[in-house]
Amino acid sequence: MAGVILESIFLKRSQQKKKTSPLNFKKRLFVLTETKLTYYEYDFERGRQGSKKGTVDIDKIICAEKVIPEQNPPPERQILQRADEDETEQRSKIERFPYPFQVVYDDGPLYIFSPTEELRRRWIHQLKNVIRHTNSSVQKYHPNFWIDGQYLCCAQTSKNAPGCQLLMSSNGSIKPARSHRKSKKPLPPTPIEDKVKVNRRPPPELPQPEELKKVVALYDYTPMNANDLPLQKGEEYLILEEGNQSWWRARDKNGLEGYIPNNYITEARDPLEMYEWYSKNMTRSQAEQLLRSADKEGGFIVRDSRKPGKYTVSVFAKSMAEPQGLIRHYVVCETSQGQFYLAEKRLFSTIPEMITYHQHNSAGLISRLKYPVSSQKKNAPSTAGLGYGSWEIDHKDLTFLKVLGNGQFGVVQYGKWRGKYDVAIKMIREGSMSEDEFIEEAKVMMNLSHENLVQLYGVCTKERPIFIITEYMSNGCLLDYLHDSRRRIPVSELMEMCKHVCAAMTYLESQQFLHRDLAARNCLVNENGTVKVADFGLSRYVLDDEYTSSLGTKFPVRWSPPEVLMYSKFSSKSDVWSFGVLMWEIFTLGKMPYERFNNSEVTDHITKGLRLYRPQMATENIYAIMYSCWHEIPDARPSFLILHNHIAEQIDE
DSSP, X not given: OTTEEEEEEEEEEOOOOSTTOOOOEEEEEEEEESSEEEEEEEETTTTEEEEEEEEEEGGGOOEEEEOOOOSSOOGGGSOOOOOOSSGGGGOOSSOOOOEEEEEEETTEEEEEEESSHHHHHHHHHHHHHHTTTXXXXXXXXXXXXXXXXXXXXXXXXXXXXOOSEEOBOTTSSBOOOBXXXXXXXXXXXOHHHHHTOTTOOOOOSSOOGGGSEEEEESSOBXXXXXXXXXXXXXXXXXXXXXXXXXXXXXXXXXSOEEEEEGGGEEOOSSOGGGSTTEETTOOHHHHHHHHHHHTOTTEEEEEEOSSTTOEEEEEEEOOSSOTTOEEEEEEOEEOTTSOEESSSOOOBXXXXXXXXXXXXXXXXXXXXXXXXXXXXXXXXXXXXXXXXXXXXXXXXXXXXXXEEEEOSSSEEEEEEETXXXXXXXXXXXXXXXXXXXXXXXXXXXXXXXXXXXXXXXXXXXXSSSOEEEEEOOTTOBHHHHHHOTTOOOOHHHHHHHHHHHHHHHHHHHHTTOOOSOOSGGGEEEOTTSOEEEOSTTGGGGBOOHHHHOTTSSSSOGGGOOHHHHHHOOOOHHHHHHHHHHHHHHHHTTSOOTTTTSOHHHHHHHHHTTOOOOOOTTSOHHHHHHHHHTTOSSGGGSOOHHHHHHHHHHHHHO
């Protein structure tokens, strides 16, 4: 679908258009674009979008906010709080959607339930972003549900009644209203307003410190230019402005202000990312493998559980009866009062407090938590640019250290920026690129920031040749990494590589950005084995006629779907096709797709419906994921979000 920003499966509550109409809840596929919010039926067995069930025009949306959950919700809308010793015995057949939010438009609130807090936060953020320029905006909203003919928060009985709680903007200030009412007559006060009319003070014009968003630094940050504010890990900061996609203006405890990278901070009160014992995206099997390789009595890892919003503590202990050692997985349980505990019901206000206690007391565990095990050092992520607003880089700040190879546009070198920061420098060969168009687009590309995208830091355009400065990836090209016969890569690691690439492409898809040349040769590997997608969008600026012609040897025919080969029609679905071929490359350890055919034969092969064979290292389920990318009809191919979910399910099995 063209212009898709987000695509997720949620639980939708019926509109309850009449006071007496019963409530019902159905799973729907929600799709957000720049102009519409649409929801569809979804065939879960086949992984296909069904018929359209409803749509809301973006210019009619006046509010997107969280909803306070109802009292005693049914099981599918509760956060799971069971706790047994073995995680495998805790799987629930009930799918849970415990995080409600609302999209308010002319017909009233549309109530949607998300499976995770992170997904809810992401959707609200994107909805607010797409409606920010519309004329439909309100100053107040209803924080509770409309049920049985009234709002639970203020008891108003009109579904279109004015809100009872002030909306805050992203910087903590009160959101200005843009009323589209024709009448100038003031609306009557809500019941709550009427009660508090006496001694009510007008809202302050400027946000006070207690109104501003508080964040905690996950990493130290040293300023790269005069506009930046230093960060100290664990310290709190106030956010003054969120205008930029990657850099926010903040204030520290001493009153100093400046810009900080927003991927270095978190709103969480006790962010687990700060601790060496926490591994966010680790699976059960990966945790067991890592604990056994460490072979430490009391070795432990805290990781995300299969259940959204839950955590698991995996612990290793040595045993005479078990030469390989014992591993137990304990789900972190939470009481209704928000306190945490493990095996015995010793309650703690935070997870770090609980871990600290069990580092000194086994208290029902197979061992004290003696030795935190981590798969890698918690390195700070790349910033979007070398400091806030720095996209034009001075040649004089670059030191060239080593040639890494030749790319489509010219020589690529490893170097340093200001003698301190590792960078990769692409020296653009004159005549190989439409330079002016690329330089304009580079400003947009710099704001694309994801842990599985090779970060664009900036460009050098004041002299020729121009340079493109990016994040340096020490393990080089994924294709070479796969070809290295000295490595024996297990299937689980191959699936992780696919997951890394798919995560990056899901992000690009959400940003409506096409890659156009996705392949193993255009992915890189860092020192920790993390795979990142590189050169996204650069193929648009190639001036080599052979590259853009389906008859030439340089055109990526082997990674292209029928609509690109025949009509040069690119979309996110053509990137999905290329991703399926990339998965095939990964599971063949870097073989050339359609290796027995030339480009002309490959084109004929694809347009007649023939597809790549199943690699020996790929199971039937893994091959089914690849094959789903190669449907002849673009709209029948899954989105990257759905692909990412399927890959995650395979990793968990």
